[in-house]
Amino acid sequence: MSLTRFATRLAAATVLTGLAAFGSAHAADPVVVRAGYIPVLGAAQAFVIDNQGWDLQNGFDLQLKQFDSGPNMIQAVAGGTIDAYIAGIAPVVVARGRGVGIKVVAATAVEELVIAAGPDLAKTAGSPAQAIEALSKKLGRPLKLATQPAGSVPNTFLQYWLWEVAKVDKQYVELVPQGIDATQQALLVGAVDGAIIREPALTIITGRNPDVKVLAYGQDILKNQPGNVIALTDDFTSKHPDIAQKLVELTAKATEVLKKDKKVAVAAIESAIGKGLVPAAVIEQALSSPAVKFNTDPASILKETALVQDYQVKLGTVKEATPVEQIFDLSYYQKLKK
Known part of the structure; x- marks a missing residue:
């Protein structure tokens, strides 16, 4: 107090x-x-x-x-x-x-949500859709993207950006719903390939691992x-x-x-x-x-x-x-x- x-x-x-x-x-x-x-x-x-x-x-x-x-x-x-x-x-x-x-x-x-890429995804060349596809094929599995449970703002907007904005093929992505703190930790330790997060998680994560990069800011997902x-x-x-x-x-x-x-x-x-x-x-x-x-x-x-x-x-x-x-x-x- x-x-x-x-x-x-x-x-x-x-x-x-x-x-x-x-x-x-x-x-x-x-x-x-x-x-x-x-x-x-x-x-x-x-x-x-x-x-x-x-x-x-x-x-x-x-x-x-x-x-x-x-x-x-x-x-x-x-x-x-x-x-x-x-x-x-x-x-x-x-x-x-x-x-x-x-x-x-x-x-x-x-416009508080951002989509952050883990180090491997961040350094993969091409548009977000191309990078996700390329890394997925390289790893031999769908990329794991952390978000919150179905019906939440992060889950809704991650899917909106993936399928409607970036036009990512669904076969290359696996959504991993979990809580806010768990999402932050999963991205920090490399348990997922990317995540949709808010502040202060973005500043905390990029401060600890500068190789994590932003794929899309809020206005890139949906203006306002x-x-x-x-x-x-x-x-x-x-x-x-x-x-x-x-x-x-x-x-x-x-x-x-x-x-x-x-x-x-x-x-x-x-x-x-x-x-x-x-x-x-x-x-x-x-x-x-x-x-x-x-x-x-x-x-x-x-x-x-x-x-x-x-x-x-x-x-x-x-x-x-x-x-x-x-x-x-x-x-x-x-x-x-x-």
Whole structure:
């Protein structure tokens, strides 16, 4: 816990103690927001809100819990143990298609996914499709490309890039679905030939092994590629619309901090996902990566989300397309513009 958050909790406790003397402590209790997140920079707004104690200053307690993928987090949403989902948009699309009551209230980042090639693939000549085919034939097996589970943003966009953009022949590729940390480790130790990853994994991996190269950045996969979002359950927003509004407002505020105040940004990210294992210098470098583009406006990714959903239907992870407007609740962000 950061010193700022500790001080905020101490102040809140002091207020509660004083109110208790008048029998009013219960009214001042912060609303608990059970929030799941994945350990990527696209979730950094939540880290800033938590680290700076803004939640407690605004009447709620953002309790963060880490997950290794969006699909796993959606299971927690469906089970009623998570109020706020902070991860890729694709699992939200899948969940809405299955009748789960959850909607996107804010974006957090776009074009955050990159496709990284292991050393052997990186040094193989030709276009991505030619290089993948050539190395596959040389090794006598399909190339192993690590990603997250079916229905996730990485899985969806890796397949979109492979089959629709790079036009890779499917016989030369084997997808290896796994969690975010496992994907990073698999690429580092050479257990896979490539992977689709986000920051700070990209900076960590290329720092440790400069022979790992980027095959495609986010804009090469899909311009304005929708990435991490904040989605809230229908149950939570119906009970606490005021807290939902404050969360969106603070997300927009945190986005500006991430863009302008690297010191605060690095401290918040280090506290949440560095945990002494990722040096502050690495986090600061990752924040300057082409794969980090913070964006809060959910309306700005409507068109691309529709494309994502259509492709999920093609892949079979979504049975039938839902009108994209039903996946979002734009009202909270729209109030910020007034």
